[in-house]
Amino acid sequence: MMKEDSIDCKPNLETYAMLFNVLLKKFNKLNVSYVYLNAVRSLNKQMKALGVVPDTYVLNMIIKAYAKCLQVDEAVRVFREMGLYGCEPNAFSYGYLFKGCCEKGRVWQGFGFFKEMREKGLVPSSGAYMVLVCSLALERKFEDAVEVLRDMLGNSLKPDLLTYRTLLEEMCRDGKGIEALELLEEFRKKDVAMGERTYNELVDSLHFVDR
Incomplete structure (x- = not known):
């Protein structure tokens, strides 16, 4: 309803942050997580289409969603795009990423992200x-x-x-x-x-x- 032209109350960053947060709470089992991942993708596309610029908190939730579903390439893609939005990866960004890499079996890639974050002084x-x-x-x-x-x-x-x-x-x-x-x-x-x-x-x- 908020997206309708007749409504003078458009979704903003806070709206999407709340929605992503609620969705991530459903990511407790892998088979269930895959179901909700589609909703995360949809919200992300919708947010971009409306011109809402994400912050580090929202991007971290998207990275976490992909990582929990072992969609590591997608998680890395979002991670690499953070700079485009003026966002700096933090300890959560790296932590979600290298945990996902390890669980996917890409341990050496995960270790690389760990070393990168420690060089920045970030602690997992x-x-x-x-x-x-x-x-x-x-x-x-x-x-x-x-x-x-x-x-x-x-x-x-x-x-x-x-x-x-x-x-x-x-x-x-x-x-x-x-x-x-x-x-x-x-x-x-x-x-x-x-x-x-x-x-x-x-x-x-x-x-x-x-x-």
């Missing part, structure tokens, strides 16, 4: 860090995974048990059991949140995998 969320660490570990890129995990701890963000286990157990499976145990001792000193129970679980799991 804990969730984004952990996805990248696990993805690199599963790709046997152990040095890079350790580098990312150290960076995460250096920014006072705490990995969860699954992230530690994925990295250290994959190292054990690759014949690097001694290095994995040495790293565990290093992480224990750096991660004050790592309790005795978590540490013991990790030690037990590494000994089990190394048998």
Whole structure:
């Protein structure tokens, strides 16, 4: 109704931000997300047709929608277009992008975006860090995974048990059991949140995998 010529109340950036925000809340499962992605595409086209200039917040939601649906090329395209609207990518822009790349299996591309954002002094969320660490570990890129995990701890963000286990157990499976145990001792000193129970679980799991 707002789009009708007879109505003197046209949709503006705030209108579209609200609509995108409501749609993104529906992106909780991949098969459901694909359904709502069409609505995101439609709103984006409509917004451009009406001459509404998006801001970083709105563009990030569009990037997030594409990334969650593993439409990585589309997410990258929107990311690259941010400068056309006078918008600067922030930590959320990069985080959505490299998480999507990792989940798509394009881990090296995701790692490239991570390095780019860190060069700009931007810090990812804990969730984004952990996805990248696990993805690199599963790709046997152990040095890079350790580098990312150290960076995460250096920014006072705490990995969860699954992230530690994925990295250290994959190292054990690759014949690097001694290095994995040495790293565990290093992480224990750096991660004050790592309790005795978590540490013991990790030690037990590494000994089990190394048998």
